[in-house]
Amino acid sequence: MALFKTVTTPFTNQPTMPAEPLSPVLPEKPPFQGGRPTATLIQNGTIVTVEGTQKADLLVIGETIAALSKKFNIKGLPPNTKVLDATGCYVFPGGIDPHTHMEMPFMGTQSSDDFEAGTRAALIGGTTTILDFAMQDANHSLLETLAQWESKAQKAVCDYGFHMAVTHFDPATSPLEMATLVKDRGITSFKVFMAYKQALMVGDDALLAILDEATKHRATVLAHCEHGDMIDYLVQKAKSQGRLTADYHAKTRPTLVEAEATGRFTDLAYLTNANIYIVHLSCKDALDRVRQAMARGQQLNVETCIQYLLLSDALYEQETPFDAAKWVFSPPLRAYEDQVALWQGVKQGLIKTVATDHCPFCMSQKAMGQDDFSLIPNGMPGVENRFELLYSEGVEAGKITLEEFVALTSTNAAKIFGMHPKKGTLTVGADADMVVFNPNVKHQIFAATHHMNCDYSAFEGWPVTGKVQTVLRRGEWVVHEGQCVVARGSGNFLARTVTNA
Ligand SMILES: [Zn+2]
Structure with a gap:
């Protein structure tokens, strides 16, 4: 009996990657029993x-x-x-993916991995801990949001923590809630979105307030760095010109958009003396803003994702144009030169973690944007592949050492997010x-x-x-x-x- 549901949808337009033969089929062994021995x-x-x-x-x-x-x-x-x-x-050490979105409501649908399926896939791929985002919506407080995510995650099979995404800041209640989360609930990191206007984005006034409040508690603020207004301008312009195909997702989110927000976030954090962490940094232009911040002595942590290290924007040019929707996520895939810059950033220790931003949507969900790229749910599956891919393309390819691999997949995230040395190392x-x-x-x-x-x-x-x-x-x-x-x-x-x- 198969242990898992397998999906057999054929693909007609695949990225051109070199194929190698599969490993030989091994003789059948007794089924694995699992369990915790003495x-x-x-x-x-x-x-x-x-x-x-x-x-x-x-x-x-x-x-x-x-x-x-x-x-x-x-x-x-x-x-x-x-x-x-x-x-x-x-x-x-077991992998730690500090950036996942299990069963997250988004763009009119929900990411297709629930906490059980997604964390099972994580384990199979060598990741034993995830940090997922509890996403505040317009109608709920931060503590109510935490309760929602605690309930969803009851079925998780790997260990997990939450970052709290603050999508609206209420000066009357949010500071108290943030203090409670840090001191009493084990939530020591907050996330802000500088894009997704009218949905998740916060303005600079709220962003400053959140940074200031987090600093009081020595919590960390994570940011999705893209300039929401620039994106909306470019999206509306493309749509008004009848440019609606999936490849326009990337064309309306150039690196300038990410670099601007990255620079602004580091500036706001410099002003407020905040601990910050930039999620899914994807390009050289944004990395250069990080270098500028570090040159003035600012401490900050930067994450990239495995897809930005390995894939390029050439994938948006597909024979069947809507196949490009598979790689519709934000920031989008970048040019080959950006991959090179990211590997350099990894090697120079500027980039501390390699995550996934795991947020899968099936093609039937992606089809919501069949006629309008701006309606394609943003996200891709990756939590199962990160560990093996980074080993293969990093260590095996000679780009990083074994020790750097461990730092990038596990130890650094444990240290940055307050889990070390319980997690992220192999020590007594x-x-x-x-x-x-x-x-x-x-x-x-x-x-x-x-x-x-x-x-x-x-x-x-x-x-x-x-x-x-x-x-x-x-x-x-x-x-x-x-x-x-x-x-x-x-x-x-x-x-x-x-x-x-
Ligand atoms: Zn994300």
Whole structure:
């Protein structure tokens, strides 16, 4: 019996990527049972953390890492210790994706992964923790919004925390709510949108108030940096000229729009002395604004997403024009030169995290914008692919080191968002979240075999070197050789603390 729903929609227009043969089919093995043994010994693996790489054995007892040693004497271990031979494999800290949108209402529909399906796909892809966005709407307070997201996330199977998206700031109530969220509810980061006017966007007055309030509590403010008015101007102009096809999504969001907002956000944060984090930075022009801010001594954290590192705006030119809708998200894909600049930013330590902005919509949902690009729901699936793709295109391709890979996929997010060292590393006392990773397995990404609830892949046919073999989430074996066994709702909410990272 298949463990997962598979989607078999054929694709006629795929990005041109080199194809490689699939790995050979292996003989059938007994089904994976999952579960949390009293203890797990991971033997003969290569343990990778940001501090370095070493051949060692790792002992997990219960939910935490109990010891690391060159070699354990099996006789001294607890009875019924489960042993995993990791010869030839890396052992990485479980991935942390700091930017996801599970079952998010948006543009008249809802992202197609709910918290269970999306976090299951995350685990299969090596991500054991997500930070999702609780999105305030016009009719709810911040605390009501948190209650809504807590309820939705009850079914999550990986661990999770929330950033609180503040979409309207009420001077009478919002400051008190923000203080409560930070001090009592473990929500230590707030998100603002500088785009999506009439929906999510806040003006500069509200933005300043939010930055000021967050600074009082040493919380972090995240921003979606695009200039909403510039976009609306360009969108209306395109539409008035009858330019309605999906490729106009990108054409109406040039890099200038992102660079302006990035610069303005860093300026407002400089004025208010706020801790800030720029989400999904996609282009050289915006990165240059970050460099300018850093040149005056400003501290800030920058995220990019795996799609901006690997894909370019050439994908908007499709034989069937509406296929471009698969890559309609904001900011849009950029030129090849921007990819080069982003890799440089990663290498220079300007970009601290690689996330996904996972926000899938099926093609039937994308079709809402069949006749008008501005109605295409913005977003793409990615939470399952980030870890393996960054290994393959980063480490295997020689662009980043193993330690940088761990920093970008896990440790930096844990530090920035107040989860370290419980999350994001492999040290005694940390949560036993880890990925046993076989760097030699070659495979390909297909919508037909991925586990996200989305009928297309943004990386269809992409060849990948290296595969997640086994995943432990707090000591529980949740993924092994492509099978995932995990109880609905077994993910934990992470109450986070403020940090100076
Ligand atoms: Zn997002």
